[in-house]
Amino acid sequence: MFAFSVLTGYGVSGPRSGLRIRNARVSMCVATPESLELSSERLAKLPWEKSIAGDDVEMLFMPFIELQNKVMFDTQKNLKDLPFESELSFQSSSKKKAKIESWNFQSDTFRKIRLTYIDAGIPAQVFNSVWYPDPKYDLPLLGVDFLSFGKKKILCVLDFQPLKQEKYYLEKYCEILDPVKSKYPSLAGQMTARFYDENQFFSKQLAFGRFDNPQPVMEELFPAFEEYLNTYVKMFKDAPVTEDPKEIAANLELQKEYDIYSAERDPAVGLFSTYFGGDWAVKFTHDFLFELSETPDPAEGNL
Numbered sequence: 568m569f570a571f572s573v574l575t576g577y578g579v580s581g582p583r584s585g586l587r588i589r590n591a592r593v594s595m596c597v598a599t600p601e602s603l604e605l606s607s608e609r610l611a612k613l614p615w616e617k618s619i620a621g622d623d624v625e626m627l628f629m630p631f632i633e634l635q636n637k638v639m640f641d642t643q644k645n646l647k648d649l650p651f652e653s654e655l656s657f658q659s660s661s662k663k664k665a666k667i668e669s670w671n672f673q674s675d676t677f678r679k680i681r682l683t684y685i686d687a688g689i690p691a692q693v694f695n696s697v698w699y700p701d702p703k704y705d706l707p708l709l710g711v712d713f714l715s716f717g718k719k720k721i722l723c724v725l726d727f728q729p730l731k732q733e734k735y736y737l738e739k740y741c742e743i744l745d746p747v748k749s750k751y752p753s754l755a756g757q758m759t760a761r762f763y764d765e766n767q768f769f770s771k772q773l774a775f776g777r778f779d780n781p782q783p784v785m786e787e788l789f790p791a792f793e794e795y796l797n798t799y800v801k802m803f804k805d806a807p808v809t810e811d812p813k814e815i816a817a818n819l820e821l822q823k824e825y826d827i828y829s830a831e832r833d834p835a836v837g838l839f840s841t842y843f844g845g846d847w848a849v850k851f852t853h854d855f856l857f858e859l860s861e862t863p864d865p866a867e868g869n870l
């Protein structure tokens with residue numbers, strides 16, 4: 568009932584029955600009953616109090632997910648759960664002491680808002696999220712990738728991920744971040760060319776930090792995240808909306824290109840395989856994270 572009252576308080580609408588998803592078939596990983604609930608019910612149970620690793624591990628990025636959760640519930644009209652397979656919404660591996668949980672929403676403004684948290688104790692804490700606008704907008708996606716490996720290797724990437732690289736587009740939708748970004752010199756780092764091309768689906772206003780200790784996470788990343796998030800959500804208030812089916816289709820096509828590009832480049836697949844197995848990693852990447860991409864055909868040797 569606690570979950571229900573929180574939901575009512577937030578004004579979540581949407582079907583509340585008939586959406587239970589079949590139980591997961593799991594081989595090496597174990598899904599728990601949590602996986603049978605909708606995203607909003609599961610999100611209401613945050614923060615996790617204890618790490619699966621059983622130590623006194625701080626869940627470094629929980630405050631971020633809670634803040635995003637609040638902003639999402641406070642600002643989004645007609646927020647609904649987007650049901651997805653329980654096999655993808657929760658997995659844990661007792662052998663490797665890791666769990667991964669994901670949540671998936673839709674609103675009048677966003678066709679998909681997905682969130683993922685990985686808790687593997689001190690060796691890995693991750694918060695990853697993407698906000699995909701409804702294709703009646705051509706606005707950038709909000710991309711969040713915060714990772715901590717062993718507390719000494721912390722990588723934080725946050726961006727309004729542009730669908731186009733034309734000057735007018737970047738000026739219109741990304742340069743709004745200049746005054747915010749300039750406040751946070753520790754987030755002015757540059758990505759390498761190891762995984763992504765900085766000129767495709769990234770902006771110059773990307774916040775990028777690499778830290779060798781967790782201190783800047785709450786001191787700098789958190790206020791920066793709050794500003795990026797609020798700026799992003801506000802931008803939609805006066806954003807142009809198209810009703811032209813051709814433009815809508817073109818916007819969706821660009822989001823599809825983003826998914827295809829990201830699924831090809833994402834270095835996370837290795838991480839997922841390590842903890843939850845290779846088959847699950849491929850399914851999670853193509854059926855949940857970047858679902859407009861296609862699962863590669865094993866016969867073509869791309870797996």
Ligand SMILES: C=CC1=C(C)/C(=C/c2[nH]c(/C=C3N=C(/C=C4\NC(=O)C(C)=C4C=C)C(C)=C\3CCC(=O)O)c(CCC(=O)O)c2C)NC1=O
Nearest residue numbers: 683693695710711712724725726758759761762833834835
């Ligand atoms: C749950 C999903 C998920 C996880 C766990 C994930 C992890 C992940 N992201 C990485 C890098 C990266 N991640 C990003 C950016 C992003 N990545 C994004 O998923 C989004 C939305 C952005 C945009 C903000 C960039 C730019 C790098 C490369 C950093 C570099 O080259 O230095 C790396 C490599 C870290 C390293 O070895 O240096 C991992 C393991 N990516 C994922 O998608």
